[in-house]
Amino acid sequence: MIVAERKPLDEIKEMIKGYRKILNVGCGGCTSICFTGGQREVNQLIESLKPALQEEGIALQLDGFTIERQCNGDFYLELDEIMDQYDAFLSMACGAGVQFLADRYPQKPVFPALNTIFVGVDRDLGWFEENCRTCRECIIGDTAGICPLTRCAKSLFNGPCGGTSRDGKCEVSKDTPCAWYEIFKRLKDQNRIENILKVRPAREWRNQTRGTMVHEDYQKRYMR
Amino acid sequence: MKSGSRLERVLEAGHFAFTGELGPPQGANVEHVRKKAGYLKGIVDAVNITDNQTAVVRMSSWGAGLIALQEGLEPNYQMVCRDRNRIAMQSDILGAYAHGIRNMLCLSGDHMQFGNHPLTKGVFDIDSIQLIAMVKKMRDEKKFLNGDEIDGAPQIFIGAAENPFAEPFEWRVHRLAKKVEAGADFIQTQCIYDMKLFREWIRQANDIGLTEKVHILAGITPLKSGGMARYMAKNVSGIIIPDEIIDRIVQAKKPAEEGIKFCVEQIEELKEMKGVHGIHLMAIEWEHRVPEIAERAKLLPRPEV
Numbered sequence: 001m002i003v004a005e006r007k008p009l010d011e012i013k014e015m016i017k018g019y020r021k022i023l024n025v026g027c028g029g030c031t032s033i034c035f036t037g038g039q040r041e042v043n044q045l046i047e048s049l050k051p052a053l054q055e056e057g058i059a060l061q062l063d064g065f066t067i068e069r070q071c072n073g074d075f076y077l078e079l080d081e082i083m084d085q086y087d088a089f090l091s092m093a094c095g096a097g098v099q100f101l102a103d104r105y106p107q108k109p110v111f112p113a114l115n116t117i118f119v120g121v122d123r124d125l126g127w128f129e130e131n132c133r134t135c136r137e138c139i140i141g142d143t144a145g146i147c148p149l150t151r152c153a154k155s156l157f158n159g160p161c162g163g164t165s166r167d168g169k170c171e172v173s174k175d176t177p178c179a180w181y182e183i184f185k186r187l188k189d190q191n192r193i194e195n196i197l198k199v200r201p202a203r204e205w206r207n208q209t210r211g212t213m214v215h216e217d218y219q220k221r222y223m224r
Numbered sequence: 225m226k227s228g229s230r231l232e233r234v235l236e237a238g239h240f241a242f243t244g245e246l247g248p249p250q251g252a253n254v255e256h257v258r259k260k261a262g263y264l265k266g267i268v269d270a271v272n273i274t275d276n277q278t279a280v281v282r283m284s285s286w287g288a289g290l291i292a293l294q295e296g297l298e299p300n301y302q303m304v305c306r307d308r309n310r311i312a313m314q315s316d317i318l319g320a321y322a323h324g325i326r327n328m329l330c331l332s333g334d335h336m337q338f339g340n341h342p343l344t345k346g347v348f349d350i351d352s353i354q355l356i357a358m359v360k361k362m363r364d365e366k367k368f369l370n371g372d373e374i375d376g377a378p379q380i381f382i383g384a385a386e387n388p389f390a391e392p393f394e395w396r397v398h399r400l401a402k403k404v405e406a407g408a409d410f411i412q413t414q415c416i417y418d419m420k421l422f423r424e425w426i427r428q429a430n431d432i433g434l435t436e437k438v439h440i441l442a443g444i445t446p447l448k449s450g451g452m453a454r455y456m457a458k459n460v461s462g463i464i465i466p467d468e469i470i471d472r473i474v475q476a477k478k479p480a481e482e483g484i485k486f487c488v489e490q491i492e493e494l495k496e497m498k499g500v501h502g503i504h505l506m507a508i509e510w511e512h513r514v515p516e517i518a519e520r521a522k523l524l525p526r527p528e529v
Contacts, residue, residue, distance in 0.1 A: 158353040159399045161332045162387030163461040171461035202354040
């Protein structure tokens with residue numbers, strides 16, 4: 001899932017300053033699951049913004065509307081019908097969703113209410129951790145299902161640096177496990193340390209330009 | 225000879241090598257570099273020029289290395305993976321070599337978080353082992369990482385670091401083996417205080433024949449005070465200082481003198497150890513004490529090679 005967190009209220013206020021009719025658009029996808037951009041959070045943000053803006057003497061129409069997913073045009077039909085009533089949009093989707101909304105209504109200013117943080121998992125209720133940097137060349141079959149690009153602070157590909165602490169933590173933070181310590185331990189338990197004994201050559205970074213992917217089954221459909 | 229550097233000649237002739245370290249200034253203060261170099265000239269076989277150590281911006285290691293060279297001191301050009309991509313690295317290697325630099329130490333680099341620009345973008349395009357392999361390819365195959373021919377290949381004596389004192393201990397000798405496989409000609413270790421653990425690591429390296437394939441220089445940092453000993457033991461990941469050594473320095477009437485005495489004892493012990501081919505003395509901001517340490521540890525005069 002994509003994990004996001006809400007921007008500070010002051011930053012949001014600053015972005016929407018000067019607009020009178022604003023629609024705050026929520027997303028029922030990832031940001032709803034991580035409790036930052038669903039219907040409930042859309043209403044909470046409106047509740048927090050209204051009094052603050054009133055104090056400053058700004059008369060404002062601030063409504064909320066949550067669609068199932070901001071990253072797919074099929075879910076925009078109802079929004080298409082009401083969008084003309086607003087001067088600007090706030091979006092509580094991830095960065096991808098905000099852009100999709102902005103592309104859909106190019107004549108309207110769109111502002112992100114969230115910062116998208118990472119692709120991650122639920123460590124526990126309301127506790128999320130980054131696990132993937134979408135590098136487009138997954139190697140974790142060799143590294144015991146642990147991504148060193150994401151989870152090693154130096155993104156090393158050939159084993160731990162010299163900074164692993166006695167209790168297996170990263171030198172960057174006492175709360176962060178050393179990815180390579182974990183990889184070594186798990187591979188050893190699985191009798192597979194030979195996986196990481198060979199030098200892994202310099203990788204080719206395939207994520208330095210914007211990605212486009214057409215699913216195999218649909219290639220004919222989009223062929224020019 | 226791979227590079228013909230003094231360090232390579234000393235090691236290949238079977239002498240016990242002695243290298244030092246010089247940290248460039250946080251500015252373009254040339255005198256600072258010349259002064260430090262002055263203490264080390266004729267005392268060490270080569271001097272490591274650190275590359276923005278602890279992620280604090282300093283004069284570039286090749287820039288300070290060229291000043292050392294002018295002063296008659298052979299630089300060991302440190303390069304970290306933190307700050308440059310493969311294009312910049314290969315370009316800097318060519319530039320450094322063109323100006324007479326012959327030794328390199330390939331490192332991952334201290335994390336940005338520890339430095340004075342903690343929120344900079346860490347590059348880490350390649351890691352230290354991939355850097356070793358890249359320099360070897362440039363030297364031996366005369367090719368860039370992408371396979372293109374090099375017009376004038378850099379003949380570099382390739383160094384790497386190794387830390388026997390970080391977890392997982394069992395992995396450390398494997399990491400050494402990977403660095404040797406990638407092409408390291410010499411290794412400089414993290415500073416040793418726990419001699420027992422170091423002996424175990426070098427025994428493992430001897431057992432699988434690694435010490436015959438690579439020259440290992442044992443890393444030593446003299447303890448200047450009890451406070452320094454305590455600080456390093458507590459705060460520097462991957463450094464182990466046994467309590468009895470901390471106590472020895474803390475309780476000494478003259479801690480600095482005791483630190484030097486201990487350092488000299490360590491060097492004497494390491495000289496006799498199978499698989500150890502030299503000492504790398506990292507006297508942090510204590511370059512002026514290096515001649516005394518070298519003298520007392522009977523590392524002088526340096527051999528003619």
